[in-house]
Amino acid sequence: MSEPTADAATEAFVAHRNLLFTVAYEMLGLAADAEDVLQETWLRWVGVDRATVREERAYLVRIVTRLSLDRLRAVGRRKESYVGPWLPEPLLTAPDVAEDVELADSVSMAMLLVLETLTPTERAVFVLREVFDVEYDEIAEAVGKSQAAVRQIAHRARAHVAARRPRGTASPAETRAALLAFQRAVETGELQDLLDILAPDVVALSDGGGVKHALLRPVVGADNVARLLAAGWWRRDAERSVEPVQINGGPGLLVRIDGEVDGVLAMRLENGYVTGAYHVRNPEKLSRVDRETAVSR
Template identity: 55%
Template sequence: MAGRQGDQQAARSGADQDPTAAFDAERDLLFGVAYRVLGRAADAEDVVQDAWLRWREVDHAEVLDTRAYLIRVVTRLAVDRLRSAQHRRETYVGPWLPEPILTTPDIADDVALADSVSFAMLVVLETLSPLERAVFVLREAFGFSYAEIGEVIGRAEDAVRQLARRARQHVEARRPRFDADQTTQRDATQRFLAACGSGDVEGLMRLLAPDVALHSDGGGVQKAPRRLILGADKVARFLASIAQQPPPEARAYLATVNGQVALVVTSHGEPNTVIALDVSGTTITRIHLLANPEKLTALDDVSEVGVPIDLW
């Protein structure tokens, strides 16, 4: 099994490698698959850990292709976990946004990988069935063939093609359109933060698309709007207001989160809020605001990898 990340590495059997080293060599790929299927870093880590426990018990001499075996285990575990989580997400308080993760700036060099981990894409993927989502992730993000995906999910190649076509049509009909590169996105984010920090409502409105949407996720734990805020005027006034009320011992950082430049605010050294922007041209079309502390644990290292900024 090759896929986009496997072109440089030939398939190796379990008997060819030390089991721990073999698993560790695939760990990042396994987490990437699980996270894109689940949209939660904590759940993805659990799935990878479960896969490791299974890998320890298997007869490695019987495994002809380590990567194929591990991808199959992780994908099936992730699909099962997603199915069991669907009811919780249906009863979630307010809008549901994916759990953010820190990513390296060079992820933008691989457009498919960066797009598949973005907030906008992960929100759209929530509307797919678990099996459609797994097929879409393996095909579009990681470049696996239909035959390889069929082996992973236990379906015939024709059935995989149908799932992939249905998922792709669904995603294309719903995905937001934005085309800003990292530099443009960073510039837009910095102008946005300058306007927020000064409470400049008119300045904010000039940066926002007329039909801009703000999605906020407090999970019923932190105070946050439980409905979308729509329109430049309403969004600008809301942002200018909250920017003047920073949390205690607030620090602000620019970091690469889910493949895009984002603001991460900490309080007493702990992640408190994340704001990420979708930018088309130089215009902000969508804003993702996450404040649910249960979803911010993967950002604990932001003070080490982020760039401090003077916001207050």
């Protein structure tokens, strides 16, 4: 009798796996931690009496949320001693992710950085309600709050994010132009191409994790960021290649040195201009850029 139950549990988990990973990743900003949460979720799921489960998706999301909240608080303590700016772990995503505007926005580097400014509970409530459209009663069970409290938290988090999230969109043509300019600047040091597409208040951040050379503070302003990128401050004497890729549902460049992945440069676009440039070189955060990661809502 146990084998059919195990098979059914596996089938349900696999059916929702991409969704569960996306929930955990949007809460944590780290793919490795999200995978750990999924493993713990699976171990708990196989021990559940499925006769007591009304709706499998909701039950699994509840487990993932609780585990992610526990891990998010631990990750927060790790970030306190992090060297330089902390950036989310970049994901190489499939082209169709960009076609789902809401999904692409929710997993973008820019949005994940905005979510970093929320408390763990606010982040969980926002992600579940605004991204995955989970009902308030289910969110209340997941975060251990009353429905009234969850509604207040959701309102507060929504206002907080709205004040900080990207306000404009970029057309496919504008995205291609921005990506081309970035690639040309990295490969040739061409400055004017960058100045043409950088917003006046553009911000560049880089994450080396104390292991690789990276900026210890944000660089602000089109002139400063253009000169920084055109100079290729991360270069060294080596064989270097630059490949346009989709990172977290948006445009990015994958940089290889001597054939090995050296870093990822992701962009935030608003109204045709680059407003954010995120350069990740920390080797511990580059394991998901050599193969596509499936995300879903």
